Amino acid sequence: MPANHKVSVAWQIVFTFIPIVNFWAFYRIRKLRRYLLYVILPSAVLSIIFSIYAAVLSFAGAWVSQPQQSTTNSSGMPEFTEKWPSLPPLSPEFWYAAVIGNIISFGFQGFAIYLVIIWSRQHNRQFDQPTSQSAAPAA
Numbered sequence: 001m002p003a004n005h006k007v008s009v010a011w012q013i014v015f016t017f018i019p020i021v022n023f024w025a026f027y028r029i030r031k032l033r034r035y036l037l038y039v040i041l042p043s044a045v046l047s048i049i050f051s052i053y054a055a056v057l058s059f060a061g062a063w064v065s066q067p068q069q070s071t072t073n074s075s076g077m078p079e080f081t082e083k084w085p086s087l088p089p090l091s092p093e094f095w096y097a098a099v100i101g102n103i104i105s106f107g108f109q110g111f112a113i114y115l116v117i118i119w120s121r122q123h124n125r126q127f128d129q130p131t132s133q134s135a136a137p138a139a
Contacts, residue, residue: 002027002028002029002030003028003029003123005127006123006124006127007028007029007120007123007124009116009117009120009121009124012025012028012029012116012117012120013113013116013117015116016109016112016113016116017109022112023035025116026115026116026119029116029119029120029122029123030123031115031119034115034119035112035115038111038115039108039111039112039115042108043104043105043108046101046104047101047105050097050098050100050101050104053097054094054097054098054101057091057093057094057097058091058094
C-alpha cells in the first residue's frame with residue numbers, strides 16, 4: 001500500500017539496489033508507473049539489444065572457424081583429443097559491448113537513485129504543509 005506518511009529518503013535509496021524491493025520503493029511514493037517508463041523499460045530494451053549484439057559477436061568466430069582435424073589411430077578409428085572443441089577467443093568488440101552495457105546499467109541505477117530522491121522529497125513535502133481547515137464563522 002502506498003505510504004500515507006513521510007518516507008525515509010535514505011531507505012528509499014537503499015531499496016533501489018535490491019531487486020523487487022526497488023519496485024516497492026517507487027510504489028510507496030506513488031511513482032511506480034513513471035519508474036517503469038523512465039528506467040525499467042529503456043533498461044530492458046537496451047539489455048536485449050546489447051545481449052543480441054554480444055551473442056552475435058561471441059558466436060561469429062565459432063561460425064567461421066575451421067573444423068578441427070581428427071587423427072586416426074592404428075585401427076583406423078578417429079581419435080578425439082578433446083571432449084569439447086575449444087571456442088575461439090572473444091573479440092575485442094564483444095568486450096567493448098560488455099563494458100558499454102555495464103556503463104549504461106550504472107547510469108540507469110544512478111538515474112533511479114536521482115528519481116527516488118526527488119520524488120521522495122516531493123512526497124514528503126505533502127505532509128509538511130498544514131491542512132487548511134478554515135471554518136469561517138457564519139455571519
